Amino acid sequence: MSDTASPSVPGSANFPPFRYSARLAADIESRWQDKWDADGTYEAPNPAGPLADPAKVAGREKLFVLDMFPYPSGAGLHVGHPLGYIGTDVYARFNRMKGFNVLHALGYDSFGLPAEQHAITTGIHPRVNTESNIANMRRQLRRLGLGHDPRRSISTTDENFYKWTQWIFLQIHGAWYDTAQGKARRIEELVTEFESGARPTPDGRAWSALTAGERHDIVDSYRLAYLSDAPVNWCPGLGTILANEEVTAEGRSDIGNYPVFKRNMKQWMMRITAYSDRLIDDLERLDWPEPIKMMQRNWIGRSEGARVTFGSPAGGIEVFTTRPDTLFGATFLVLSPEHPLVDALTTADARAAVAAYQAEAAAKADNERQDDSKKKTGVFTGSTATNPVTGGEVPIYIADYVLMGYGTGAIMAVPSGDQRDFEFARAYNLPIKATAMPTNAWFDQQKIAPSSDCSTWPCAFTGDGEYIDSANDSLSLNGLTSISDAKTRMNEWLESHGHGQPTITYRLRDWLFSRQRYWGEPFPIVYDADGRAHAVPQQSLPVLLPELADFKPTALDPEDAVSDPIPPLARVKEWTTVTLDLGNGPQEYRREVNVMPQWAGSCWYEMRYLDPTNTDTFIDPEVEKYWMGPRSAGHTGGADLYVGGVEHAVLHLLYSRFWHKVLFDLGHVSSEEPFHRLYNQGYIQAYAFRDARGQTVPAAEVVENDGAFTWNNETVSREYGKMGKSLKNIVTPDEMYDEFGADTFRLYEMAMGPLDASRPWNTRDVIGMQRFLQRLWRNVVNEDTGELVVTNDAAPEALLRHLHRTIAGVESDMVGLRFNTVIAKLIEFNNALTQHVNSAGSTPRSLIEPVVQMLSPLCPHLAEELWARLGHNTTVTYVPFPVADPALLVEDTIEVPVQVNGKVRGRITIAPGADEAAHLEAAMAIDNVAVALEGKTIVKNVVIPGRTVNIVVK
């Protein structure tokens, strides 16, 4: 480009010296960015603590605007990344002009697997890598002109940050969930209950009669952060275990797509299940997109049912069912192959078959079990159990379609009413007994004659029907038609006869919280000589991550399901062993060598923005209350707006809600939820192109001709999807800055479509936004001389009205985050203004100043520059947003469409307040309407004054 002599290039001979070009934009932008930094323009005052400035806080409403913070990967940003950041920036800037004290900041989620995986592939220490990545992202984002308070930026890898991550871990570790009060309480209060005898010990002995070790173990079993030796998701490819949320439906790792195996390991868990109900119920009080709420509800998976105990030779077998009302139809039991009673139930005859089946099931990964979903397999244990309502003996099977991890790991099979049980019963010739009479419609559909004899049925009947054959001496459901009535009666009977009770089961599992990696927060935990865990005293925080030359985990074969992981920290002898005085004199302890998962820092980072430099506490309560406290009774509190992608629906967004609730219960925060309003921005997608061999070719070099695409004269095929290095379709913000400038880039991203919709990137379209800014610029500055073309001349009435209509529309669209229509309205007005300027030769100040103000949230640099050129010497950032004059919103005349039988035949121009008769009279006067009415009879006249006239004829 630079070698052409074209006058269209800035700096060339004929190019207007003061045209708003990329070069001029770059100059304007860097000048204002420096000034904002120097002036601290976006610093938000706190009511208390180190960043306090009470005078500036007084008399202003607050607004906490938040983005999902990025993890600083080495690839840098592409144009898709800043979409949400620009959106929040526009919203934040708009609200600053509306008088709010706006807090907007951005930090970095710099611990975790992605950073560490990247470090391993490059061989550079994650800290070095992370810091240079952060520096690069900061540079790219600064160039965008985001109005962040730079004092409040944090990195989760900073010692001063993760000190408090560890502190919060200790709060959770130091708490237990009191189900009676429905909240977490301090562990000391639990000990008090044990000491006083108010709470009995597990085996009934007096608390004082227990050894110190026994007491320690009992208390540990109550903690919200606890050690568990249970089946975990082991991913040898990553060298670590993973949370359920990090494993895909295919049984592979979310990151890297490595196989994941179930195996037992001793690991830290977070008792998130204690909060299942509150996590579901409080969704009602959040302003979140319904799909996200749905995903969280599904993930927690609350289902109401009953536990029913069946007698057996090995004792009571407890099953969970959502349909206790079908108990009369339970004709066999199925246990998970891992169920603890299987051994005791297996008879000598069945032993070999059972053992073989168990071994086969154990060898399968979860996903393989699910792959065989069509075929039902299982083995008879040789024993039978007693159905508590019928007293009949039912055979006990094991089958791998029953999962140990859900409910009780045992089910009662009702083949007449459950398709899986039906298939199993047919496969193993087990009895099928109907407890509900199917409808005639169902029989018709199955093409069989109505009969309660299930032998003729081709499948289970899962609908509602009248209860039959459901009675014993003390209970009858026969004749009932309501499932809920039948459930209630059955539950009452079960409870009064001691055979079971209503219960609620959740799909949600406790959160597996340790990782066998290096790049994470060390646990503030040490072990004594007996292997019991102790909290590191608060004054010893942070527990620093030791600098390791070799930070790589021991390399393992991704398919190796049996080798034990060796966390990198275990290799640092001088770090793992520590002498501490935990109350009984200096002793030697062994440090926990696992680290916390990626999600730990993101569970609370938003609060540290509020009080980033506080060294006494993670956040001053007064500061928390100001920015995040409930706005009214029943309000959850939390950030006022949280914008991010949908991908964190059940990971970050669930974990952080859980931590926040624990902190709330313990009295550390006044808000019940971290994020009151959530908004999911869409993704910027891109086209990728492949040649005949299927190789991607550089998208920027592809030429379109009449719908066909060629690259180097070779036909290529187009596909639509993500932007990615391997797809050779990355467009970077830096390219946009060079070609158009940051303001044009920001404007384009906001104009492409609604913020919550995904849309394809088209560099070709960006020019339209640049043209708009150029036209706007010309309405203020003469391109050739640089002189102001603005005068104090009176504005034409029509344009003034148009301006105020625009102000009103822009205002409501800004509030609703509809920035695309904000931009359309501004362009529309500016186009009208341009026509006037072209004929009048100058721009009325009263018309252009409000436009500059309205533009400033979207294009802050250009707006500052124009505002300054218009003669103002303060930043436009805090200038009040224009207010529409209601008098100017009322039009002298309006145009109303006239329809005949719903078809528009003409328009009338009429005063806004005109009555129905006036509308009708004007409508009838239109020639075209008269023609349409000719020879017809008027049946009805519909007149909505100011809206429409519809004449209905026959």
Next chain:
RNA sequence: GCCCGAGUGGCGGAAUGGCAGACGCGACGGACUCAAAAUCCGUUAUUCGAAAGGAUGUGUGGGUUCAAGUCCCACCUCGGGCACCA
């Protein structure tokens, strides 16, 4: 299989049940220019018509209504979530 969300010009997208296609891109025509680029002005859903004007038109088929892109029912396609969860 179950549960969400979405289908509007050549493209991105606008439309409190009341003039479908705002705004932008592209395309076409014009001005400026020796010429081109850039910029500016105009046209641009399809179709019949010289024009005035008419007909058709928001995935498909029905329905409600004076009036439907918008509300209801069924279906099709695409995107997403969950999935042997008892």
